[in-house]
Amino acid sequence: MTLGESGGNSPDRSMIRPSLASSTSSYAPGAGGNSLFGLFSQPQNSSGNSTPARGLPNFTSISSITEQSETDPFTTTTAPQTQSTPSIITETLEGIREILDELSQVDDQIAEHALDHIHSDEIILTHTSSLTVQKFLLTAAKKRKFTVVHAESYPNDHHATHAVVFQGGKQHNWDDHGEKGVHFKPLTAAGITVVLIPDSMVFAFMSRVNKVVLSPHAVLASGSLLAASGAYTIAAAAAAHQTPVVVLSGVYKLSPLYGFDTAPLIEYGDAGKVAGYDEGELVEKVDVENPEMDFVEKDMVGLYISNLGGCAPSFLYRIVSDHYRDEDVNL
């Protein structure tokens, strides 16, 4: 999940953070024999909807990886012990590589749908430095001209947001151990007008916005989602103005949780980002709070776009059940 979190967060930061809801089943005991995104044990039985079956490139890359893994020193040293039975290590490695593969491709797969959802001269509002959203908008920018209104998501993500808006971002390629990456240009270079606004302006601007594009941290089976703080405000303002909210989320962000009690899902971050420690009076006497997540209810979301295509929030439970086995969910 730390990998999945990468949309804008530096990896070292996400390492020290608690695991998210969507990671629950990944750490399920005995998962070796069960599915992790339907990859591990019975890939041949996985349903047509599951992630690996969809993209043919997946399979080609898997085979190339497996070939590589034969020459991998780690695999070769352990190979003699597990030659007769199907090697659990090889299979695990394969699974991990496949997840990394999916993580590298998911943004492009989501971006393929961009032209189905963005029309000319549209005003689109987004926030945070999510690369998924940037890719999505960049893809649409190749064909269409529109305006992007970007809320800066102060104080947790505004540096990264400014960086993405000013310089563009870096698409990590997890196949290459997350070190290399493809730098992509900012939207402005593609001829898109980008308006950077403070978060307080979201409501004021919403009456002119045609579509809101959000990128969640995790999507729950109920159709609700967890996203960077500020997302609830944006979604509520969009609801108040009848503006559709489009959520871009790879399948790997899906969680089997339903999230009836939302309070434990919210992470709280460094209060120093809200009010610096140099402000003595605030530090001493005022409770400075910095929630990093917002829980956005399903009825505020218009559409989910995953690497499998678009679907309504009410249908997400089916996709979740395709990807998580009951044994993993009900421990």
Added chain:
Amino acid sequence: MSGKAPTEFAPAATTTTTANNTASAPNTQGSKSKSEAQLKKEQAKAAKAAKRAAKKYDAPDTPAGPPATPKSQQQQGKQQSQASAHGGKKERRGSQGQKAPAVKETALPVHSKKPAVPPKQVGLFGHLYGMDRRHGIEGAAKEVHPAVLALGVQMSSWVVCGSTARCAAMLLCFKSVIQSYNTPVGTSLARHMVQHVLSPQIDYLKSHRPLSVSMGNAIRHLKALIVSIDPSTPDEEAKQFLCDAIDTFIRERITAASTIIAGTAADKIIDGDVILVYANSSVVCKALLLAHSQGKKFRVVVVDSSPLFEGKCLAKDLARADVQTSYYVVTGAAHAVREATKVFLGAAAMMANGRLYSRVGNAIVAMLAKRLDVPVLVLCESYKFTERVSLDSIVNNEVGPAEDLLASLGIMKQPGDATEGGAADEDQLETREARITKWKDTPNLQMLNIMHDLTPAEYITMVVTEFGCLPPSSVPAVLRNLEGTGKENKP
């Protein structure tokens, strides 16, 4: 921008390259706003040659932006007569300066591409940009009183920021203006003062920040009083009358009103309440401190936003008085509202259609409160009520300097360096400057920093005024009442 202009003008007075210098200054203005340049051209075409010269002579006096309002044109017209007394040398300089901007503008690559809209102005809000803000006192008209000069700078540097503070400070400055006024021979105070003394002050303040509704109402009140003075009244008596009237306005409409409102609002607070407030408001602060001094046990949640962070002042004020306070920025507003049992909002203005015009972000808080059925109380003195109606935050608003959005970046750019003191500050300034130039160099990248937003009336549960508590739909009723009493009070 305006800060650079005077340095260009400094040599203009002495060296022979005056024409070039005078030319470059209007041009740098033009690079910000083409519409200004066009307006200027039109003005120039209409004017006679002598007037033109006078106007150009006038231009160095007001480098921060050519006046766009009819009033300031009047002011210019007045100065024209003064300037025309000067020699032909200046006329020549003026006529040269007249041609230069047009030539230079076509030479600028950015402008040749997009002649209609300056590239850093957000299209939807294009009508709000008007003129460049003035940040200093250089180039102010000579009629502007020193107290007003200082106030203008305080306003544009956000030292005097709130609607109430700006209105009260302006009135106090006007008192000094009135006290130092002497009616010229051959005219009367009632006829002379508004146009020739008050207007330059108001125009100067406008060039720093657009007038707030509260200031507009106070000015209208004051002008009505001045005009109503009998021309035969001796100067001293008239001045005393006006100063007393200003004091009365501040005492009755601002101070007493806020005390009454604070009392009413404090009555609404009960033990165990969690009051959510947004940014800073003097009346809200007063109400909370009053309730605390009454011994009520409640908690306050302050929600704040970049780039002004006004809420920090409120949080500090409350903390000093030992009110239990939490502090959020607006991204966490959803969590803050969940804690709240009541929301208190301050106001910049109440529109006649019941909508609240206030610091940008208030609408967010009100909307979130409405979703959770938390009552929203607006604390607003009646002098902030306006006849104007408005539907969205875009038609009527105030655009702040976009560079302010980059200011928040400097704060935590290098947290390690912060301890090193002055050197770190320079680094941060550099990064900020670098960002600003980068922003200006990046095509298609715009930043928008509007100051206010409009909260729909349906999000507002109650408006607390000095006349009592009303639903937002009763704002026009209050206005009608005020009109009636205003007429009675007129001498």
